Amino acid sequence: MIIKEDFCLAPFNTFGIEALAYELSIITSINELKELYVAGELSKKLLILSKGSNILLTGHFKGLVLLNQIWGKEIAKEDDNHVYLNVSSGEFWPSLVEYTVDNGWGGLENLTDIPGKMGAAPIQNIGAYGAELRDVFVSLEAFDLTNGKLVTFNKEECEFDYRTSIFKSKFKNRYFITSVLIKLTKSPIINLSYKPLADAFKDRNIEEVTISDVSKKVAEIRESKLPNPDKLKNAGSFFKNPIIEMDKYHDLKLEYDNIPSYALKNSTYKIPAAWLIEQCGWKGKRVGNVGVHEKQALVIVKYDTATGFQILDLANSVKKSVFDKFGIDLEFEVNVV
Ligand code: EPU
Numbered sequence: 001m002i003i004k005e006d007f008c009l010a011p012f013n014t015f016g017i018e019a020l021a022y023e024l025s026i027i028t029s030i031n032e033l034k035e036l037y038v039a040g041e042l043s044k045k046l047l048i049l050s051k052g053s054n055i056l057l058t059g060h061f062k063g064l065v066l067l068n069q070i071w072g073k074e075i076a077k078e079d080d081n082h083v084y085l086n087v088s089s090g091e092f093w094p095s096l097v098e099y100t101v102d103n104g105w106g107g108l109e110n111l112t113d114i115p116g117k118m119g120a121a122p123i124q125n126i127g128a129y130g131a132e133l134r135d136v137f138v139s140l141e142a143f144d145l146t147n148g149k150l151v152t153f154n155k156e157e158c159e160f161d162y163r164t165s166i167f168k169s170k171f172k173n174r175y176f177i178t179s180v181l182i183k184l185t186k187s188p189i190i191n192l193s194y195k196p197l198a199d200a201f202k203d204r205n206i207e208e209v210t211i212s213d214v215s216k217k218v219a220e221i222r223e224s225k226l227p228n229p230d231k232l233k234n235a236g237s238f239f240k241n242p243i244i245e246m247d248k249y250h251d252l253k254l255e256y257d258n259i260p261s262y263a264l265k266n267s268t269y270k271i272p273a274a275w276l277i278e279q280c281g282w283k284g285k286r287v288g289n290v291g292v293h294e295k296q297a298l299v300i301v302k303y304d305t306a307t308g309f310q311i312l313d314l315a316n317s318v319k320k321s322v323f324d325k326f327g328i329d330l331e332f333e334v335n336v337v
Contacts, residue, residue, distance in 0.1 A: 001025065003023050003025050006021075007020065008020055009021055009065065012067065013055050014052055015055075015057070017057040017308045020061070021047070021064075024067055027070060034148060037148035041064060044063050044064045045061075049065050050067075050089070050116065051115060051116045053229065054124065054334055055235065056235060056308050056315075058336060070178060073087040076181060082184065084183050085100070087179060089177045094113050097113070097114075098112075104188070105184035107135065109191075109215040110128065111129070112216075112222070113222050114126050114128055119176075119180070122158060122165055122180060124164060125161065127163065128222075130192070130193035137180070137181075138154075138181040140179065141177070142178060162241075162243070163333055188210075190206060190210075196221060197214070200217050226295075233301065235334045237333045238299060238315055238333060240332070243270050244269055246267040248327070249261060276326055276330070279325065280318070282321065286303065290310050290311050291314070292318065315334075
């Protein structure tokens with residue numbers, strides 16, 4: 001159990017914010033978590049950090065950061081049709097997807113190249129291009145930071161929903177997820193439910209499309225729309241797509257005939273936040289060293305040195321514009337710390 005002091009977190013958040021952790025411990029095993037628990041260290045203010053691809057640090061973290069570096073993956077079970085993979089929470093998501101695609105196991109290909117680690121994936125039920133983590137999720141193992149015990153959560157207990165789970169609500173900051181069990185298929189079903197993906201394969205015979213083709217296409221689409229955090233600092237979608245009631249939707253539709261929407265269950269509608277933001281004139285706009293991405297208005301980017309507060313200011317200005325124009329209160333997808 002080594003605790004480092006005044007540790008710079010810049011390499012561990014994709015916005016590259018130069019905040020310090022007053023204390024930091026690198027976690028490579030469950031045993032290390034247990035040692036910290038026994039030593040009373042886990043009663044401090046805690047922050048679990050993996051890749052830091054969905055976080056905005058607004059200042060130094062005056063507590064103990066647990067840096068997740070628990071690696072490893074193994075086949076837990078296998079039958080004629082499925083492979084159950086047990087993946088440690090510190091595994092890098094894009095490498096995991098690549099590994100499954102290379103093995104011909106279907107399920108993760110639509111989620112290619114989402115920056116982040118396995119442990120963060122269930123917390124916000126990561127999703128893209130017509131798929132979500134919950135589609136392949138079986139269960140997870142988590143370390144209860146309040147009592148030092150290991151607990152298993154099945155799918156139902158995780159309460160997955162659009163970009164959320166019980167680990168973002170009731171159990172926020174209570175558990176350190178240590179591993180996740182996912183179920184992949186040996187006879188992949190190609191998922192082209194995301195329209196631009198279907199369009200990309202429209203000239204191909206669907207029977208011939210492989211998960212490797214899908215994975216490559218998803219990577220291409222991502223590359224064309226989303227900034228690579230290695231080149232331009234960002235944390236992906238800064239906002240969630242809002243879900244509105246039918247009455248509100250009809251009112252908006254009268255005023256904005258071209259408003260894009262997806263009808264959901266319970267007579268609600270999901271509206272692309274990017275569209276709302278773009279209508280407010282923010283797309284491609286730069287304020288000092290931060291801005292709204294020119295190709296995807298959901299993404300806030302940091303061009304040069306900027307503080308977390310400058311990014312937060314811009315996000316709040318965007319939020320206010322959308323509220324003033326459409327009466328819709330955007331929610332941050334990124335965790336502001
Ligand atoms: N749109 C605009 N302006 C833009 C971008 C998009 O008006 O600048 C409108 C268009 O009408 C477009 C629609 O928004 O058809 C949807 O755009 P897109 O397909 O790019 O998806 P999104 O809803 O903006 C979500 C996820 C992304 C994910 C994509 C693809 C959220 C918050 N974001 O974005 O996730 O890659 O779908 O599945 O749900 C992330 O989580 O970091 C992320 C990038």
